[in-house]
Amino acid sequence: MQQWATLMDGVDHVKLETVPIPTELKDDEVLVRISRVSLNNRDIKLIDGDFKNRYKVPDSPVVPCSDASGTVVKIGGVSAASQWSEGDRVFTTMRPSHLTGPSRPEHNSSTIGIPVPGVLAEYRIFPASGLIRVPEYMSIEEASTLTVAATTAWMALNWNQPIGQPRRNKDVVVLLQGTGGVSIAGLQQAKALGLTTIVTSSSDAKLQKAKDLGADYIINYSKVPDWDAEVLRLTKGEGADIILETGGPGTMDRSLSCVACGGTISAIGILTGSTEAGKSQLSTGMRLIQRNATLKGINVGPKDRAEEMVAFYETAQIRPIVDRVFEFSDALEALRYVRSGSHIGKVVIKVN
Structure with a gap:
C-alpha cells in the first residue's frame, strides 16, 4: 500500500x-x-x-x-x-x-x-x-x-449542555470567526439549532457563501477592522453569547470586547499566532470577570458527543x-x- x-x-x-x-x-x-x-x-x-x-x-x-x-x-x-x-x-x-x-x-x-x-x-x-x-x-x-471540525464546532456550541439536549434558542447569538472547517460546520449546526449567527471574514465572496448557508449577519473585518464594535451594534449592545475563537492572540482582544455577559469564548485555533505581545494574563482575566464570561478551551470532543452530533446531523439532514x-x-x-x-x-x- x-x-x-x-x-x-x-x-x-x-x-x-x-x-x-x-x-x-x-x-x-x-x-x-x-x-x-x-x-x-x-x-x-x-x-x-x-x-x-x-x-x-x-x-x-x-x-x-x-x-x-x-x-x-x-x-x-x-x-x-x-x-x-x-x-x-x-x-x-x-x-x-x-x-x-x-x-x-x-x-x-x-x-x-x-x-x-x-x-x-x-x-x-x-x-x-x-x-x-x-x-x-x-x-x-x-x-x-466530521472527525475534528464538526465535532469541535458541536462541542463549542454544546460543551455545557447535557447529552441529547443541544442548545436551541434564537436569542442565543453565535459569532463564528472565518470560514474554515470548524466555523462553517458551526454555522450549519447553529442554523439547524435555530440560533442567531454572525460570521466574519476578509473575503466578500466567502461571506456571500456564508450568507447562502444561512448566516444572519456578516462582517468583512478588512473593511470593518473594529468588528467587535459591529458585533455589539448588531446585538444592540448585548454581544455574542458564544464565540468560536479561531484566531488566537490576534483576535482574542476583540472577542473579549464583544462577548455577552455570561457568554462563552470557545478557544479553538491560533491562526494569528501563538503568542500575544504586550498583553498580560491579568488583563485578560479581569476582562473575563467584568463580563462574567467563560474562556473555554475546545480540544475536539469524546466519542459519545460526536455520536450525539451525528444523530443531530441525521435528523437535520446537514450535509x-x-x-x-x-x-x-x-x-x-x-x-x-x-x-x-x-x-x-x-x-x-x-x-x-
Whole structure:
C-alpha cells in the first residue's frame, strides 16, 4: 500500500512511501480501507514542525492527518466483531481512547497523526471502539469531514449542555470567526439549532457563501477592522453569547470586547499566532470577570458527543461543505491549498 509520510520538516519534503498492508490485528481492532481524508490546519502545523516542542522529532517519517472515512475490510476478533462487520462504512475519532467525559492527558497518547500513525494512507488499523458509523444519507466524502471540525464546532456550541439536549434558542447569538472547517460546520449546526449567527471574514465572496448557508449577519473585518464594535451594534449592545475563537492572540482582544455577559469564548485555533505581545494574563482575566464570561478551551470532543452530533446531523439532514477534492497523488497540492486559506469548509483527499 502507499502512504504519505513526514519528518516534520515542511510540506515540500513529505514523501510517498510503499509499505506492506498491515495484517496483524488484535481482538478489538479492525482494518479499514481508507476512502477519503479531510485536512485540518493542525496537519499543516505538524508537517511544518510546529509541534517539535511537544513531540520528539521522529527518527523515521510519520504519517500525518487524523480525519478519514472508509470501509471495514477485516475484523480482528470477537470484541471487534461485536461492533462491526466487513463492509461497514466508518469514520475516525481523533483520540480513539477518549470515549466520554472531559479530555484527560492520557487520551493524548492515542491521538491519530502523532503520536499514533495518521490516516494519509490506503489502509490503517483502528481500535473498534474508536470508530463511528457513517450515516446512511451521507457520502463517504462528507463523512471524512466530521472527525475534528464538526465535532469541535458541536462541542463549542454544546460543551455545557447535557447529552441529547443541544442548545436551541434564537436569542442565543453565535459569532463564528472565518470560514474554515470548524466555523462553517458551526454555522450549519447553529442554523439547524435555530440560533442567531454572525460570521466574519476578509473575503466578500466567502461571506456571500456564508450568507447562502444561512448566516444572519456578516462582517468583512478588512473593511470593518473594529468588528467587535459591529458585533455589539448588531446585538444592540448585548454581544455574542458564544464565540468560536479561531484566531488566537490576534483576535482574542476583540472577542473579549464583544462577548455577552455570561457568554462563552470557545478557544479553538491560533491562526494569528501563538503568542500575544504586550498583553498580560491579568488583563485578560479581569476582562473575563467584568463580563462574567467563560474562556473555554475546545480540544475536539469524546466519542459519545460526536455520536450525539451525528444523530443531530441525521435528523437535520446537514450535509458538510466540501470545498475541493484532490487525488491521493496530489496530496501535497491539497496541503498547500489548505495553508493558503483559500477554502470554505473542508478540503478532502480521495484515497481509494
